[in-house]
Amino acid sequence: MDILEKISTITKTNTIKHFSITSMGTMINGLLGLLFFIFLARSLGPDIYGVFSVAIVSMALLSDVADLGVDTGIIHFVSKYRQQNQENALKFIKLGLEIKFSVWLIILILGWFLIPFIAQTFFLKPELTEPLRFALIGVGGALLFSLTIHAIQAYEKFWAWSFLNIGLNGFRLLAVVILFILGLGFLNLSSSLLIYIALPFLGFFITFLILPNYLNVKGEKSVGSELIHYSKWVALVGIFAATASRLDTFISARFLPMSQVGIYSAVNQLSVVVPQIVFALATVVAPKMASLDSHEKAITYFKKLQLLVLVIFIAGLLVSPLSFIIIPLIYGENYIAGILPFMILFIGQLIFLLALPAHQAVYFYFSKPALFSFIAGIQLLITGILGWFLILNYGIYGAAVTVLISNLFGFIVPFVWVIIQFRKKK
Numbered sequence: 001m002d003i004l005e006k007i008s009t010i011t012k013t014n015t016i017k018h019f020s021i022t023s024m025g026t027m028i029n030g031l032l033g034l035l036f037f038i039f040l041a042r043s044l045g046p047d048i049y050g051v052f053s054v055a056i057v058s059m060a061l062l063s064d065v066a067d068l069g070v071d072t073g074i075i076h077f078v079s080k081y082r083q084q085n086q087e088n089a090l091k092f093i094k095l096g097l098e099i100k101f102s103v104w105l106i107i108l109i110l111g112w113f114l115i116p117f118i119a120q121t122f123f124l125k126p127e128l129t130e131p132l133r134f135a136l137i138g139v140g141g142a143l144l145f146s147l148t149i150h151a152i153q154a155y156e157k158f159w160a161w162s163f164l165n166i167g168l169n170g171f172r173l174l175a176v177v178i179l180f181i182l183g184l185g186f187l188n189l190s191s192s193l194l195i196y197i198a199l200p201f202l203g204f205f206i207t208f209l210i211l212p213n214y215l216n217v218k219g220e221k222s223v224g225s226e227l228i229h230y231s232k233w234v235a236l237v238g239i240f241a242a243t244a245s246r247l248d249t250f251i252s253a254r255f256l257p258m259s260q261v262g263i264y265s266a267v268n269q270l271s272v273v274v275p276q277i278v279f280a281l282a283t284v285v286a287p288k289m290a291s292l293d294s295h296e297k298a299i300t301y302f303k304k305l306q307l308l309v310l311v312i313f314i315a316g317l318l319v320s321p322l323s324f325i326i327i328p329l330i331y332g333e334n335y336i337a338g339i340l341p342f343m344i345l346f347i348g349q350l351i352f353l354l355a356l357p358a359h360q361a362v363y364f365y366f367s368k369p370a371l372f373s374f375i376a377g378i379q380l381l382i383t384g385i386l387g388w389f390l391i392l393n394y395g396i397y398g399a400a401v402t403v404l405i406s407n408l409f410g411f412i413v414p415f416v417w418v419i420i421q422f423r424k425k426k
Contacts, residue, residue: 024162028162028166029162029165029166029169030272030273032166032169032170032172032173033169033172034269034270034272034273035173036169036172036173036176037266037269038266038330038331039173039176039177039180040052040176040192041262041266041269041331041335042331042332043176043180043187044187044188044189044192045259045262045334046258046259046260046261046262046263046266046334046335047257047258047259047262048188048189048258048262049262049265049266050253050257050258050259050260050261050262050263050265051127051128051131051189051258051262052131052189052192052193053249053261053262053265053266053269054123054128054131054132054249054250054253054261054265055128055131055132055134055135055193056135056138056193056196057246057249057250057265058132058135058246059134059135059136059138059139059142059197060142060242060246061242061243061246062107062111062135062136062139063138063139063142063143063146064238064241064242065238065239065242065243066100066103066104066107066139066143067100067143067146067235067238068099068100068103068231068235068238069230069231069232069233069234069235069236069237069238069369070096070099070100070147070227070231071096071146071147071150072150072230072231072234072363072369073092073096073227073230073231073234074092074093074096074147074150074151074154075150075153075154075290075364076230076290076363076364076367077089077092077223077226077227077230078092078093078151078154078155079154079290079291080290080291082154082155086212087217088223089154090212090213090214090217091214091217091219091220091222091223092220092223092227093147093148093151093211093214094214094215094217094220095220095221095223095224095227096147096151096227097144097147097214098220100143100144100147101140101143101144103143104139104140104143104144107136107139108136108137108139108140111132111133111136112133112136115129115132115133115136116129118132119132122250122254123250123253123254124254125253125258128253130190131189131193134190134193134194134197135193135197137197138193138196138197138200140201141197141198141199141200141201141203141204142200144200144201144204145200145201145203145204145207146200147204148203148204148207148211149161149164149165149203149207151207151211151214152164152207152210152211155211157210158284160210164203164206164207164210167203167206168199168200168202168203169199171199171202172195172196172199175195176192176195179191179195230367230369233369233370233372233373234363234369234372236373236376237369237372237373237375237376239376240372240373240376240377240379240380241372241376241379241380243380243383244376244379244380244382244383244384244406245383247380247383247384247387248264248383248387248391248399248402248403249261249264249265249268249399251384251387251388251391251399252264252391252395252396252399255391255392256391256395256396260337260395260396263334263335263337263338263396264338264341264396264399264400266331266335266338267327267331267335267338267339267341267342267345268341268342268345270326270327270330270342271342271345271346271348271349272349273349274316274346274349274350274352274353275349275352275353277312277353278352278353278356281305281308281309281356282356282359282360285305285356285357285360285364288301289301289360289361289363289364289365290364290365292365295422298361298365298422299422302357302361302418302422305356305357305360306357309353309354309356309357310354312353313350313351313353313354316346316350316353317347317350320343320346320347321343323339323342323343323346324339327339327342337396338396340397340400341396341397341399341400342400344397344400344401344403344404345400345403345404347404348400348403348404348406348407348408349407351404351407351408351410351411352407352410352411354411354415355407355410355411355414355415357418358411358414358415358417358418359372359414361418362414362417362418366418366421371414371417372414374413375409375410375413375414376410378409379406379409379410382402382405382406382409383402383403383406386402386405387399387402390402
Protein backbone atom coordinates (compact mmCIF):
# COMPACT_ATOMS: atom_id res chain seq x y z
CA MET A 1 0.00 0.00 0.00
CA ASP A 2 1.55 3.30 -1.06
CA ILE A 3 1.45 6.47 1.00
CA LEU A 4 -1.56 7.96 -0.84
CA GLU A 5 -3.60 4.83 -0.15
CA LYS A 6 -2.54 4.97 3.50
CA ILE A 7 -3.66 8.59 3.80
CA SER A 8 -6.96 7.68 2.09
CA THR A 9 -7.47 4.85 4.59
CA ILE A 10 -6.73 7.16 7.52
CA THR A 11 -9.33 9.69 6.43
CA LYS A 12 -12.09 7.05 6.60
CA THR A 13 -11.49 5.95 10.19
CA ASN A 14 -13.68 6.78 13.21
CA THR A 15 -10.74 8.64 14.67
CA ILE A 16 -10.84 11.11 11.80
CA LYS A 17 -14.63 11.43 12.03
CA HIS A 18 -14.43 12.21 15.72
CA PHE A 19 -11.34 14.35 15.16
CA SER A 20 -13.27 16.40 12.61
CA ILE A 21 -15.83 17.19 15.32
CA THR A 22 -13.31 17.98 18.05
CA SER A 23 -10.95 19.81 15.70
CA MET A 24 -13.76 21.99 14.39
CA GLY A 25 -14.83 22.69 17.94
CA THR A 26 -11.24 23.28 19.03
CA MET A 27 -10.56 25.59 16.09
CA ILE A 28 -13.61 27.72 16.86
CA ASN A 29 -12.88 27.56 20.58
CA GLY A 30 -9.21 28.37 20.00
CA LEU A 31 -10.12 31.27 17.72
CA LEU A 32 -12.47 32.72 20.32
CA GLY A 33 -9.84 32.27 23.01
CA LEU A 34 -7.19 33.83 20.81
CA LEU A 35 -9.44 36.80 20.02
CA PHE A 36 -9.99 37.20 23.77
CA PHE A 37 -6.26 37.39 24.44
CA ILE A 38 -5.55 39.56 21.39
CA PHE A 39 -8.28 41.98 22.41
CA LEU A 40 -6.88 42.21 25.94
CA ALA A 41 -3.28 42.56 24.73
CA ARG A 42 -4.23 45.50 22.50
CA SER A 43 -6.58 47.09 25.06
CA LEU A 44 -4.44 46.72 28.19
CA GLY A 45 -1.02 47.28 26.61
CA PRO A 46 2.14 45.18 27.14
CA ASP A 47 2.73 46.24 30.77
CA ILE A 48 -0.70 45.40 32.21
CA TYR A 49 -1.09 42.42 29.88
CA GLY A 50 2.19 41.10 31.27
CA VAL A 51 0.73 41.18 34.79
CA PHE A 52 -2.48 39.53 33.56
CA SER A 53 -0.42 36.79 31.89
CA VAL A 54 1.59 36.01 35.01
CA ALA A 55 -1.66 35.65 36.96
CA ILE A 56 -3.35 33.26 34.52
CA VAL A 57 -0.17 31.23 34.01
CA SER A 58 0.04 30.88 37.80
CA MET A 59 -3.58 29.72 37.85
CA ALA A 60 -2.87 27.18 35.13
CA LEU A 61 0.22 25.89 36.93
CA LEU A 62 -1.54 25.45 40.25
CA SER A 63 -4.57 23.76 38.70
CA ASP A 64 -2.38 21.37 36.70
CA VAL A 65 -0.31 20.46 39.75
CA ALA A 66 -3.40 20.12 41.95
CA ASP A 67 -5.04 17.81 39.42
CA LEU A 68 -2.87 14.99 40.87
CA GLY A 69 -3.38 12.90 37.75
CA VAL A 70 -7.14 12.69 38.29
CA ASP A 71 -8.13 13.88 34.80
CA THR A 72 -6.00 11.25 33.07
CA GLY A 73 -7.38 8.65 35.47
CA ILE A 74 -10.93 9.72 34.61
CA ILE A 75 -10.30 9.23 30.89
CA HIS A 76 -8.66 5.85 31.51
CA PHE A 77 -11.20 4.34 33.92
CA VAL A 78 -14.43 5.91 32.68
CA SER A 79 -13.54 4.85 29.12
CA LYS A 80 -12.83 1.37 30.47
CA TYR A 81 -15.92 0.90 32.65
CA ARG A 82 -18.65 3.06 31.11
CA GLN A 83 -20.11 0.21 29.02
CA GLN A 84 -19.52 -2.80 31.23
CA ASN A 85 -20.03 -1.17 34.66
CA GLN A 86 -21.68 2.26 34.55
CA GLU A 87 -21.87 2.62 38.33
CA ASN A 88 -18.15 2.00 38.66
CA ALA A 89 -17.44 4.68 36.05
CA LEU A 90 -19.52 7.19 38.02
CA LYS A 91 -17.63 6.37 41.21
CA PHE A 92 -14.41 7.54 39.61
CA ILE A 93 -16.00 10.88 38.62
CA LYS A 94 -17.40 11.51 42.10
CA LEU A 95 -14.15 10.56 43.81
CA GLY A 96 -12.27 12.85 41.44
CA LEU A 97 -14.61 15.70 42.37
CA GLU A 98 -14.03 15.17 46.09
CA ILE A 99 -10.26 15.07 45.64
CA LYS A 100 -10.10 18.19 43.52
CA PHE A 101 -12.39 20.26 45.73
CA SER A 102 -10.40 19.35 48.86
CA VAL A 103 -7.07 20.18 47.24
CA TRP A 104 -8.41 23.53 46.02
CA LEU A 105 -9.43 24.57 49.53
CA ILE A 106 -5.95 23.77 50.83
CA ILE A 107 -4.31 25.78 48.03
CA LEU A 108 -6.67 28.72 48.54
CA ILE A 109 -6.07 28.96 52.30
CA LEU A 110 -2.30 28.46 52.26
CA GLY A 111 -1.72 30.46 49.11
CA TRP A 112 -3.61 33.51 50.33
CA PHE A 113 -0.99 34.07 53.03
CA LEU A 114 2.05 33.03 50.98
CA ILE A 115 1.34 35.14 47.90
CA PRO A 116 2.72 38.48 49.27
CA PHE A 117 6.01 36.76 50.13
CA ILE A 118 6.26 35.13 46.69
CA ALA A 119 5.44 38.38 44.86
CA GLN A 120 8.12 40.31 46.73
CA THR A 121 10.83 37.66 47.10
CA PHE A 122 10.77 35.64 43.86
CA PHE A 123 9.23 38.02 41.34
CA LEU A 124 10.56 41.18 43.01
CA LYS A 125 7.26 42.82 42.06
CA PRO A 126 4.85 43.46 44.98
CA GLU A 127 2.18 44.66 42.53
CA LEU A 128 1.60 41.02 41.57
CA THR A 129 0.05 40.22 44.99
CA GLU A 130 -3.59 40.99 44.14
CA PRO A 131 -3.55 39.38 40.66
CA LEU A 132 -2.00 36.21 42.09
CA ARG A 133 -4.74 36.03 44.72
CA PHE A 134 -7.28 36.24 41.90
CA ALA A 135 -5.47 33.25 40.41
CA LEU A 136 -5.96 31.23 43.60
CA ILE A 137 -9.74 31.61 43.29
CA GLY A 138 -9.59 30.69 39.62
CA VAL A 139 -7.83 27.42 40.43
CA GLY A 140 -11.11 26.07 41.79
CA GLY A 141 -13.05 26.66 38.59
CA ALA A 142 -10.23 25.28 36.47
CA LEU A 143 -10.01 22.08 38.55
CA LEU A 144 -13.74 21.36 38.64
CA PHE A 145 -14.43 22.16 35.00
CA SER A 146 -11.41 20.16 33.88
CA LEU A 147 -12.72 17.11 35.75
CA THR A 148 -16.14 17.14 34.13
CA ILE A 149 -14.96 18.07 30.64
CA HIS A 150 -12.60 15.06 30.74
CA ALA A 151 -15.50 12.88 31.87
CA ILE A 152 -17.49 14.11 28.86
CA GLN A 153 -14.48 13.21 26.71
CA ALA A 154 -14.36 9.71 28.21
CA TYR A 155 -18.05 9.23 27.32
CA GLU A 156 -17.13 10.33 23.78
CA LYS A 157 -19.78 13.06 23.78
CA PHE A 158 -17.71 15.14 21.41
CA TRP A 159 -20.49 17.45 20.23
CA ALA A 160 -21.28 18.44 23.82
CA TRP A 161 -17.56 18.78 24.52
CA SER A 162 -17.16 21.15 21.58
CA PHE A 163 -20.23 23.31 22.22
CA LEU A 164 -19.42 23.71 25.90
CA ASN A 165 -15.86 24.89 25.29
CA ILE A 166 -16.98 27.20 22.49
CA GLY A 167 -19.74 28.68 24.63
CA LEU A 168 -17.45 29.54 27.53
CA ASN A 169 -14.79 31.23 25.39
CA GLY A 170 -17.52 33.01 23.46
CA PHE A 171 -18.93 34.46 26.68
CA ARG A 172 -15.45 35.53 27.77
CA LEU A 173 -14.86 37.42 24.56
CA LEU A 174 -18.32 38.99 24.61
CA ALA A 175 -17.85 40.14 28.21
CA VAL A 176 -14.56 41.98 27.58
CA VAL A 177 -15.92 43.58 24.40
CA ILE A 178 -18.95 44.89 26.34
CA LEU A 179 -16.72 46.31 29.07
CA PHE A 180 -14.54 47.97 26.44
CA ILE A 181 -17.57 49.53 24.77
CA LEU A 182 -18.83 50.84 28.13
CA GLY A 183 -15.55 52.75 28.51
CA LEU A 184 -14.72 54.73 31.66
CA GLY A 185 -12.09 52.18 32.67
CA PHE A 186 -14.48 49.22 32.99
CA LEU A 187 -12.01 47.00 31.15
CA ASN A 188 -8.98 46.84 33.41
CA LEU A 189 -6.74 44.25 35.04
CA SER A 190 -9.20 43.29 37.78
CA SER A 191 -12.27 42.99 35.54
CA SER A 192 -10.28 40.99 32.98
CA LEU A 193 -9.14 38.52 35.63
CA LEU A 194 -12.64 38.26 37.08
CA ILE A 195 -14.11 37.38 33.69
CA TYR A 196 -11.37 34.84 33.01
CA ILE A 197 -11.77 32.95 36.29
CA ALA A 198 -15.59 33.05 36.51
CA LEU A 199 -16.46 31.15 33.33
CA PRO A 200 -15.00 27.73 34.31
CA PHE A 201 -17.25 27.72 37.39
CA LEU A 202 -20.24 28.29 35.13
CA GLY A 203 -19.04 25.55 32.78
CA PHE A 204 -18.75 23.10 35.67
CA PHE A 205 -22.39 23.56 36.65
CA ILE A 206 -23.54 23.21 33.04
CA THR A 207 -21.87 19.79 32.82
CA PHE A 208 -24.44 18.44 35.30
CA LEU A 209 -26.91 18.62 32.40
CA ILE A 210 -24.65 16.49 30.17
CA LEU A 211 -23.15 13.79 32.37
CA PRO A 212 -25.02 10.96 34.12
CA ASN A 213 -25.85 11.76 37.75
CA TYR A 214 -22.64 10.87 39.55
CA LEU A 215 -23.33 12.76 42.78
CA ASN A 216 -25.78 10.13 44.10
CA VAL A 217 -23.54 7.13 43.52
CA LYS A 218 -22.34 5.42 46.71
CA GLY A 219 -19.06 3.79 47.66
CA GLU A 220 -16.80 5.94 45.53
CA LYS A 221 -13.91 5.36 47.94
CA SER A 222 -13.89 1.70 46.89
CA VAL A 223 -12.18 2.70 43.63
CA GLY A 224 -9.68 4.94 45.41
CA SER A 225 -6.78 2.48 45.39
CA GLU A 226 -7.25 1.80 41.67
CA LEU A 227 -7.33 5.51 40.84
CA ILE A 228 -4.34 6.32 43.06
CA HIS A 229 -2.27 3.40 41.73
CA TYR A 230 -2.75 4.59 38.16
CA SER A 231 -2.64 8.34 38.81
CA LYS A 232 0.33 8.56 41.18
CA TRP A 233 2.84 8.64 38.32
CA VAL A 234 0.60 10.92 36.29
CA ALA A 235 0.49 13.28 39.28
CA LEU A 236 4.28 13.37 39.47
CA VAL A 237 4.50 13.95 35.73
CA GLY A 238 1.87 16.67 36.06
CA ILE A 239 3.91 18.52 38.66
CA PHE A 240 7.08 18.36 36.57
CA ALA A 241 5.42 19.05 33.22
CA ALA A 242 3.18 21.85 34.46
CA THR A 243 6.10 23.61 36.12
CA ALA A 244 8.42 23.11 33.15
CA SER A 245 5.85 24.44 30.67
CA ARG A 246 5.29 27.66 32.63
CA LEU A 247 8.70 28.27 34.14
CA ASP A 248 9.78 30.31 31.11
CA THR A 249 7.08 32.88 31.92
CA PHE A 250 7.98 32.98 35.63
CA ILE A 251 11.71 33.40 34.97
CA SER A 252 10.89 36.11 32.41
CA ALA A 253 8.73 37.87 35.00
CA ARG A 254 11.65 37.89 37.41
CA PHE A 255 14.34 39.19 35.07
CA LEU A 256 12.49 41.22 32.45
CA PRO A 257 10.26 44.33 32.49
CA MET A 258 6.55 43.52 32.47
CA SER A 259 6.28 45.00 28.98
CA GLN A 260 8.66 42.29 27.70
CA VAL A 261 6.70 39.65 29.60
CA GLY A 262 3.54 40.99 27.94
CA ILE A 263 5.07 40.70 24.45
CA TYR A 264 6.35 37.19 25.10
CA SER A 265 3.04 36.07 26.59
CA ALA A 266 1.11 37.47 23.62
CA VAL A 267 3.13 35.61 20.98
CA ASN A 268 3.30 32.52 23.16
CA GLN A 269 -0.49 32.55 23.31
CA LEU A 270 -0.61 32.78 19.53
CA SER A 271 1.60 29.69 19.21
CA VAL A 272 -0.93 27.76 21.29
CA VAL A 273 -2.90 27.20 18.08
CA VAL A 274 -0.77 24.05 17.66
CA PRO A 275 -1.44 22.59 21.14
CA GLN A 276 -5.12 23.27 20.43
CA ILE A 277 -4.85 20.84 17.51
CA VAL A 278 -2.99 18.39 19.77
CA PHE A 279 -5.73 18.72 22.37
CA ALA A 280 -8.47 18.10 19.82
CA LEU A 281 -6.73 15.03 18.44
CA ALA A 282 -5.85 13.70 21.89
CA THR A 283 -9.50 14.05 22.92
CA VAL A 284 -10.34 11.41 20.32
CA VAL A 285 -7.19 9.33 20.52
CA ALA A 286 -7.05 8.79 24.29
CA PRO A 287 -10.27 6.70 24.61
CA LYS A 288 -9.33 4.81 21.44
CA MET A 289 -5.84 3.97 22.72
CA ALA A 290 -7.28 2.85 26.06
CA SER A 291 -9.69 0.46 24.31
CA LEU A 292 -7.23 -1.30 21.93
CA ASP A 293 -6.96 -4.99 22.82
CA SER A 294 -4.05 -6.25 20.71
CA HIS A 295 -0.54 -5.16 19.79
CA GLU A 296 -1.28 -5.53 16.10
CA LYS A 297 -4.15 -3.06 16.33
CA ALA A 298 -2.06 -0.71 18.43
CA ILE A 299 0.86 -0.71 15.97
CA THR A 300 -1.44 -0.10 13.00
CA TYR A 301 -3.24 2.72 14.81
CA PHE A 302 0.05 4.28 15.93
CA LYS A 303 1.44 4.33 12.38
CA LYS A 304 -1.69 5.97 10.97
CA LEU A 305 -1.70 8.55 13.72
CA GLN A 306 2.00 9.36 13.27
CA LEU A 307 1.50 9.87 9.55
CA LEU A 308 -1.41 12.22 10.23
CA VAL A 309 0.55 14.45 12.63
CA LEU A 310 3.53 14.46 10.26
CA VAL A 311 1.33 15.92 7.51
CA ILE A 312 0.10 18.62 9.90
CA PHE A 313 3.69 19.28 11.02
CA ILE A 314 4.88 19.92 7.46
CA ALA A 315 1.89 22.18 6.75
CA GLY A 316 2.73 24.17 9.87
CA LEU A 317 6.34 24.71 8.79
CA LEU A 318 5.18 26.00 5.42
CA VAL A 319 2.89 28.67 6.90
CA SER A 320 5.20 29.82 9.72
CA PRO A 321 6.79 32.73 7.75
CA LEU A 322 3.39 34.43 7.70
CA SER A 323 4.14 35.54 11.27
CA PHE A 324 5.98 38.58 9.86
CA ILE A 325 2.62 39.80 8.58
CA ILE A 326 0.25 38.39 11.19
CA ILE A 327 1.78 39.63 14.45
CA PRO A 328 1.96 43.36 13.58
CA LEU A 329 -1.49 43.10 12.03
CA ILE A 330 -3.29 41.57 14.99
CA TYR A 331 -1.28 42.84 17.98
CA GLY A 332 -0.06 46.21 16.70
CA GLU A 333 3.33 47.89 16.50
CA ASN A 334 4.02 47.46 20.23
CA TYR A 335 4.45 43.70 19.73
CA ILE A 336 6.77 43.58 16.68
CA ALA A 337 9.67 42.43 18.89
CA GLY A 338 7.80 39.17 19.36
CA ILE A 339 7.97 38.00 15.70
CA LEU A 340 11.16 35.91 15.88
CA PRO A 341 10.38 34.49 19.35
CA PHE A 342 7.00 33.47 17.96
CA MET A 343 8.57 31.54 15.08
CA ILE A 344 10.83 29.66 17.49
CA LEU A 345 7.88 28.90 19.78
CA PHE A 346 5.75 27.81 16.83
CA ILE A 347 8.34 25.28 15.66
CA GLY A 348 8.63 24.03 19.23
CA GLN A 349 4.88 23.50 19.39
CA LEU A 350 4.92 21.66 16.05
CA ILE A 351 7.45 19.26 17.58
CA PHE A 352 5.04 18.84 20.50
CA LEU A 353 2.41 17.84 17.94
CA LEU A 354 4.75 15.18 16.50
CA ALA A 355 5.07 13.68 19.97
CA LEU A 356 1.31 13.12 20.40
CA PRO A 357 1.11 9.49 19.13
CA ALA A 358 3.95 8.36 21.37
CA HIS A 359 2.59 10.21 24.41
CA GLN A 360 -0.89 8.76 23.99
CA ALA A 361 0.48 5.25 23.48
CA VAL A 362 2.57 5.46 26.65
CA TYR A 363 -0.32 6.76 28.75
CA PHE A 364 -3.32 4.87 27.44
CA TYR A 365 -2.09 1.73 25.67
CA PHE A 366 1.02 0.72 27.60
CA SER A 367 -0.29 2.40 30.80
CA LYS A 368 3.24 3.46 31.73
CA PRO A 369 2.88 7.06 32.91
CA ALA A 370 5.95 6.54 35.10
CA LEU A 371 8.11 7.08 32.00
CA PHE A 372 6.95 10.67 31.85
CA SER A 373 8.12 11.34 35.39
CA PHE A 374 11.66 10.98 34.02
CA ILE A 375 10.93 12.95 30.84
CA ALA A 376 9.11 15.76 32.62
CA GLY A 377 11.82 15.89 35.28
CA ILE A 378 14.51 16.44 32.65
CA GLN A 379 12.33 19.02 30.90
CA LEU A 380 11.98 20.84 34.20
CA LEU A 381 15.77 20.90 34.54
CA ILE A 382 16.14 22.13 30.96
CA THR A 383 13.67 24.95 31.54
CA GLY A 384 14.98 25.84 34.99
CA ILE A 385 18.72 25.74 34.41
CA LEU A 386 19.10 26.44 30.69
CA GLY A 387 16.11 28.80 30.70
CA TRP A 388 17.51 30.80 33.62
CA PHE A 389 20.77 31.36 31.68
CA LEU A 390 19.17 32.03 28.29
CA ILE A 391 16.46 34.39 29.56
CA LEU A 392 18.92 36.31 31.73
CA ASN A 393 21.23 36.82 28.73
CA TYR A 394 18.91 36.82 25.71
CA GLY A 395 15.52 37.89 27.07
CA ILE A 396 12.42 36.58 25.32
CA TYR A 397 14.54 35.00 22.56
CA GLY A 398 16.16 32.81 25.21
CA ALA A 399 12.74 31.91 26.61
CA ALA A 400 11.54 30.74 23.18
CA VAL A 401 14.67 28.64 22.54
CA THR A 402 14.23 26.99 25.93
CA VAL A 403 10.72 25.85 24.98
CA LEU A 404 12.00 24.50 21.65
CA ILE A 405 14.76 22.41 23.27
CA SER A 406 12.42 21.09 25.96
CA ASN A 407 9.79 19.99 23.44
CA LEU A 408 12.42 18.32 21.25
CA PHE A 409 13.54 16.21 24.19
CA GLY A 410 9.90 15.44 25.03
CA PHE A 411 9.42 14.06 21.51
CA ILE A 412 12.56 11.98 21.02
CA VAL A 413 12.58 9.96 24.25
CA PRO A 414 8.97 8.64 24.29
CA PHE A 415 9.01 8.04 20.52
CA VAL A 416 12.11 5.84 20.77
CA TRP A 417 10.66 4.05 23.82
CA VAL A 418 7.38 3.23 22.03
CA ILE A 419 9.18 1.94 18.93
CA ILE A 420 11.32 -0.34 21.12
CA GLN A 421 8.23 -1.66 22.94
CA PHE A 422 6.38 -2.38 19.71
CA ARG A 423 9.36 -4.26 18.30
CA LYS A 424 9.57 -6.38 21.45
CA LYS A 425 5.93 -7.41 20.99
CA LYS A 426 6.40 -8.65 17.43
